[in-house]
Amino acid sequence: MVKYLHGYDSREQQRLIDQAGFLAPLIFPSVDFFGCKKLLEIGSGVGAQTAVLLGLFPDLQITSVDFSETQLAKAAENLKGFSDRVTLVCQDAEKLQLEERFDAVFICWALEHITDPQTVMKRVREHLLPGAKIHITEVFNSTFYYQPESPALAYYYRVYNEQQIGFGGNPDVGSQLGNLLTHAGFRDIKISHGGFHLDQSQAEELGRFIAFWKILMKSGAPGLLESGAISQFEIDAMESDLDRILADENAVFFYQFVHANATV
Numbered sequence: 001m002v003k004y005l006h007g008y009d010s011r012e013q014q015r016l017i018d019q020a021g022f023l024a025p026l027i028f029p030s031v032d033f034f035g036c037k038k039l040l041e042i043g044s045g046v047g048a049q050t051a052v053l054l055g056l057f058p059d060l061q062i063t064s065v066d067f068s069e070t071q072l073a074k075a076a077e078n079l080k081g082f083s084d085r086v087t088l089v090c091q092d093a094e095k096l097q098l099e100e101r102f103d104a105v106f107i108c109w110a111l112e113h114i115t116d117p118q119t120v121m122k123r124v125r126e127h128l129l130p131g132a133k134i135h136i137t138e139v140f141n142s143t144f145y146y147q148p149e150s151p152a153l154a155y156y157y158r159v160y161n162e163q164q165i166g167f168g169g170n171p172d173v174g175s176q177l178g179n180l181l182t183h184a185g186f187r188d189i190k191i192s193h194g195g196f197h198l199d200q201s202q203a204e205e206l207g208r209f210i211a212f213w214k215i216l217m218k219s220g221a222p223g224l225l226e227s228g229a230i231s232q233f234e235i236d237a238m239e240s241d242l243d244r245i246l247a248d249e250n251a252v253f254f255y256q257f258v259h260a261n262a263t264v
């Protein structure tokens with residue numbers, strides 16, 4: 001059994017591509033790599049965010065590190081038009097060891113899955129040139145709030161987060177970004193928040209984010225079913241609760257992730 005919350009099947013790989021497009025307007029306004037030449041990306045998955053970075057910053061050469069051969073094979077396919085600007089490296093970020101030194105780092109939705117994010121930050125720091133910039137965006141799952149009360153969603157969310165913790169991850173790692181960067185020796189650390197606070201005043205947006213959330217929640221379903229942590233009935237009930245939130249006249253749907261920008 002793969003000890004990774006989302007797994008590596010083709011549906012999950014496509015989800016990462018869709019997610020990168022959907023969330024890009026919430027992430028990239030706080031990313032500034034203008035003037036940078038060599039970027040290190042940690043936990044790059046199928047290259048979904050790499051493609052966004054390549055488009056936004058045409059001067060960047062990117063080295064993308066992931067410890068999954070399956071993800072990197074898909075990344076090679078997704079980024080084939082950019083083979084002159086991207087190097088894909090299969091390594092565990094906790095043991096990062098590269099010859100090159102970088103003036104930029106991008107990490108998104110990866111530290112949450114890593115057992116020792118502090119070691120990763122120290123390793124990353126060792127690979128940077130003076131003045132290098134880092135951007136991190138990570139989850140802060142305890143911020144999820146909704147109305148009306150939705151017991152099946154609450155149960156599924158608890159089990160989903162427990163599964164991630166059981167695999168050595170941290171669904172609230174976003175809350176620790178300032179500490180992780182400080183202890184790794186970064187400076188000029190700026191923490192900000194992104195996410196959504198939706199209700200019936202933005203019904204269309206509420207529908208879009210609830211549809212997104214269903215897909216995100218279900219990305220954990222194969223692993224949760226396999227480990228026996230959840231039943232198909234409970235997955236369906238979670239989806240029905242999300243439909244009920246969308247239909248409720250007093251619906252609230254709120255979540256905050258965390259951005260950190262810093263330099264060395």
Ligand SMILES: C[S@@+](CC[C@H](N)C(=O)[O-])C[C@H]1O[C@@H](n2cnc3c(N)ncnc32)[C@H](O)[C@@H]1O
Nearest residue numbers: 016043044045048066067068092093108110113
């Ligand atoms: C949720 S995906 C995010 C991928 C990409 N950053 C994105 O936003 O589309 C997390 C990725 O981190 C990778 N990963 C998890 N732990 C890792 C580690 N210790 N070293 C390298 N990659 C890791 C996984 O294989 C997975 O591809």
